[in-house]
Amino acid sequence: MDDDASRALTRYDAIGGQPVSEAAAGAILTIELGAIRENYRRLKARLNGVRCAGVLKADGYGLGAAQVASALAKEGCDIFFVALLGEGIALRKAIGPGPDIFVLNGLPPGSEPEALAAGLCPVINSPVQLKAWRGTARDAARNLPAAIQVDSGMARLGMAPADVEALAGEAGAFNGIDVRFVMSHLARADEPQQAANEEQRREFERLRKMLPAAPASLANSSGIFLGPEYHHELARPGAALYGVNPTPYAPNPMLPAIRLDAKVAQTREIGAGTGIGYGHTNRADRPLRLATISLGYGDGWHRRAASAAWFEGVRLPFVGRVSMDSIILDISALPAGRLGEGDLVELIGPSQSVDDAAGHAGTIGYEILTSLGARFHRRYTGG
Structure with a gap:
């Protein structure tokens, strides 16, 4: 994003395509990009040299994916994750070529050409998605990048253990696929005493050994605080970047954003x-x-x-x-x-704080952030 576009976005938010000035808005949402950058630095320090991505799904947790990506890029972040293909296409248009953008939910059937045209990397969650991306690579006559996600014990996204085991014995299963990462997601990382964390880590290690050799990624925001054995080669913080407490059992180590x-x-x-x-x-x-x-x-x-x-x-x-x-x-x-x-x-x-507001609502800071509406004037500082 060039400086003129960035400055324009600090002055206005869009409602139905129309700009909303600070004078016209009923409320002002100030997003401290400097705090987001500092939170990234704090997480990097805990990772002790492990690469750190930025999760920008739901429009950067409601705060503006393009603006957050631009700020994180200044800290050296060159890997971003979004949830949906549409989010990835919009982010690519905003930030241009260069950084890798991974689509966590994978690609809807038939949308592979759009992902290819936008230079996006799918996170492959099923044999169906794998077959479709393999076919896209064949048609493109080149290897195409992707991450492979396995379900290590959350039952949400990722290849089931039986699928991984079947693929391990299938010749050519990953032909045409440049496997950038093998990844999974922790279900209870914010509860460090739970045995489920170690169970998932062990299952992840078992499953990834059956897949093509590639860097591993398991830790989300809270997972970073579980210790080095969860860090692998890439961490994927989201909410912690935006000031939500990744350690609800302890004082918040992040700055409010x-x-x-x-x-x-x-x-x-x-x-x-x-x-x-x-x-x-x-x-x-x-x-x-x-x-x-x-x-x-x-x-x-x-x-x-x-x-x-x-x-x-x-x-x-x-x-x-x-x-x-x-x-x-x-x-x-x-x-x-x-x-x-x-x-x-x-x-x-x-x-x-965001977490205080969430406590009153019986919800989590993630929901408060992503619910903040479009009628606010958004003021960006410290980018």
């Missing part, structure tokens, strides 16, 4: 007994001062997510239900007149 601030749309004073919001689920037990902010579940803010905003270190609790486009705050703890229309209050930032 986002801040979300919403604008105050209106303030008011109400008397005791006044019903607040849909269904009057809250009724004032005393005179209150309220502020309505321009953010709601239409922006991906879960109705059960963090139940307060913050302003100058003061907690402002939600009152009433979260609406599609707005949330009502009790601002009685602030001096009268201190908060007015257009002022910003913090939803995610120094006062409450």
Whole structure:
């Protein structure tokens, strides 16, 4: 991405193809690319020389795959993973030739020519996908790159052990395939005490010995913290890059990568007994001062997510239900007149993290990040 395009993307986000300026948006999402770069450096330091990819699926966990890829490339990252072919095609257009882009879910039947044209590497998860890519290589009259994924005990993606064993005895099974990596995925890496981690590691070692010799990749974000025996030749962090805690059993070793601030749309004073919001689920037990902010579940803010905003270190609790486009705050703890229309209050930032917000919603930081909506103005810093 050239500098002019990068600067344009720091100023606007697109809604239906139309730019949204900071002045026009109801909330501001600040993405700290400098923090993402530092998180990559911290993970690299733990890997002690092992190569480190960047996982950019779901548009860089909702933060902008192109912008994140550009930032990580400045740290020497030249391998990226996306989930879907469409994501890979879009990322290739954004970042140009050079870095390897692997498609984790593999290629839908019939889409192999599109992947080839975009210079993408499929992650082959089944004998069907293998056969199709082998045929594409034959038609192209050259070897084509791919990763081979095996299911070591998650039952999600990857070749089943029986498939691997069958392929091991099949002559020419990998003809035309340049196997870049053999990989698998850990199901319980964020629970280091679980025996399932070691069971999966051992099964992975068993299965990959039956496949063409190639560098191995097993560790996701949390897997990096399980120790060197899980690192192999390539680690694939995702959420940790974006500030989600990869060690939920311990303090977060990553820097926060986002801040979300919403604008105050209106303030008011109400008397005791006044019903607040849909269904009057809250009724004032005393005179209150309220502020309505321009953010709601239409922006991906879960109705059960963090139940307060913050302003100058003061907690402002939600009152009433979260609406599609707005949330009502009790601002009685602030001096009268201190908060007015257009002022910003913090939803995610120094006062409450992505993981804090997720805890209130009974979910995980991954879901909070990937739910953040398109109506925000997105401000990129530190790239």
